[in-house]
Amino acid sequence: MKKINIALIGCGFFGQQLALGFTKVGANLLGVTDLSMNAAELLAEKLNTTAYVDIETLLQNTKPDLVLIATPNYAHKIPAIVALKHNCHIFIETPFSIHQADCEEILSLAQAYNKRVFIGHLLRELPGLKQAKKIIESNKLGKITVARATRQRWIDSFQDKNWWKNDVNLTGGKLFNEIHELDLLCWLLGKVASVYAQSTNRSHNDTPDNHDIIQLLLQFESGVFASLEMGTAYRLHEWGISIHGELGALVINFFTSTMTLSLSDGSREQFNLYNEFEADLSLRESGKATQKYNLPHTLCPLWLTRAVEIEAESVIGHLLDKDKECTLDEKNVDAIIVASAAKKSIQEKKLITL
Ligand SMILES: NC(=O)c1ccc[n+]([C@@H]2O[C@H](COP(=O)([O-])OP(=O)(O)OC[C@H]3O[C@@H](n4cnc5c(N)ncnc54)[C@H](O)[C@@H]3O)[C@@H](O)[C@H]2O)c1
The missing domain is CATH 3.40.50.720 (NAD(P)-binding Rossmann-like Domain)
Incomplete structure (x- = not known):
């Protein structure tokens, strides 16, 4: 072969x-x-x-x-x-x-x-997220009204200020460095029409460039309203996306590694994000830890290792057989466009229309 x-x-x-x-x-x-x-x-x-x-x-x-x-x-x-x-x-x-x-x-x-x-938008390729995309496309939620994404943790103050991962000019800041949820919002809900963003540094003033609270208000071309709140000034950790429609809501919770579909007819279905127990468990465990940027030569936790293998399988499968779907070469700039606009909104303190 x-x-x-x-x-x-x-x-x-x-x-x-x-x-x-x-x-x-x-x-x-x-x-x-x-x-x-x-x-x-x-x-x-x-x-x-x-x-x-x-x-x-x-x-x-x-x-x-x-x-x-x-x-x-x-x-x-x-x-x-x-x-x-x-x-x-x-x-x-x-x-x-x-x-x-x-x-x-x-x-x-x-x-x-x-x-x-x-x-490498590896979360897109997780079985649970692919299922979320299908649910939204199948119109089970009816007209989507509003979505909310969070990526909130605590980080201890940085020791090595010269490391590239602690320099906002080299990472692009959290909006770029931790772009996964913004990418998922764009991938699941379509094009963004406008963004208003604000950010501050409440608790990490020894690293003045690195904002530890970032809030985005988004309006999609479809009319959907959404928000994204992210940062490292949050002692209570939250990581997920909830999407509401006229007929129900879909809640993706990375800290329980589940996705729950609740419909207005009273039905409820729950899916795990992985098809394997150990990876789900590893993602659940990760919720307890404070944010850390990984040093070279360290190894990923199992959930991330498996996510890389799943995305690799998809890329390789697609290159060997173009009929095999891979989500990683589509809609790749959308989140970067929104992150850039959000950065501008923060700097200029105004709504940016895309
Ligand atoms: N998808 C995810 O969840 C995820 C997780 C971690 C890192 N990343 C991304 O992976 C990328 C690498 O991050 P990392 O954690 O491995 O960083 P790292 O600092 O551990 O490794 C980067 C390596 O690139 C080398 N390098 C720098 N400039 C180079 C150049 N011009 N040519 C060749 N080599 C060069 C460095 O010497 C270093 O060995 C980043 O973009 C990061 O955001 C993604």
Whole structure:
């Protein structure tokens, strides 16, 4: 059977997870590279592959079908462009980019080379979220009225201020770095027409750029109203999305790893987000912990490892057989457009129409 050949750019925390996930589902890892040759060599040794000194050398020597890009948020564009120019499909970790213009440039280049751009919006591929999408599309909820998303945790003050994950100019800020719920709102509910956003830093003044409360008010083109509240100044943790329609409500709760559909006829159905008990349990356990940004060479909890494997299976399946659906190469810029507008709204203190 044909195998998809892959190469990895960026051998830190998530690059390692991606390489493990994609190889587990049958991809053939031909080589890796990193700005730090030491990081590339360590991972290459662990995964029994070859470390290359730079992206050009990696791609010239390996000629992969698909390139995985797991560099920091500010450094997604150049690897993406080089990989496309080498005629490869690309998989970019979230966020696509911290600049909307980069996303558009990458997508138009991909179109010119007839290549796919997959973005690591891994929550979309969880069985429960796919079910949520089907429920909304099947009109079971009737006309959607309003939605509310939350991603609220506590984070302890940062120790290493020079680490890129603690520098808002390099992460793009939480709106970009933690874009998953905004992406899900856009993916489930369609195009956003306007956004008003406000943010503040209540409890982490030793890191003045990093806002720990962010609130967005969204109006969708369909007329749906929505809000997103996110941040790290919340001692009571909440993580989920509720979507209300005229006929019922759908509640996705990541901390119970469930989705509940309640309809006005009194019926109620509950689904787990995974099809496997251990991954659901691991996601439930994660709710207790305070927010942490992961160091290179650490491993993901099981729920995240499985989410990577599930998304990898979908990407590889799609590349081998175009009829197999993969949600990760569609509607990829929508959340970036809204995040950029929200940032502008915060700066200018006004409603931004898209
Ligand atoms: N989907 C998710 O849930 C999820 C989770 C964690 C991280 N991520 C994303 O994965 C990406 C990587 O994050 P991480 O946690 O692995 O960071 P990391 O700091 O652990 O690793 C990044 C690696 O990229 C290397 N690098 C930097 N610039 C490079 C360049 N120009 N060329 C080659 N290598 C370069 C660094 O040396 C480092 O080894 C980020 O975009 C992050 O947001 C996504």
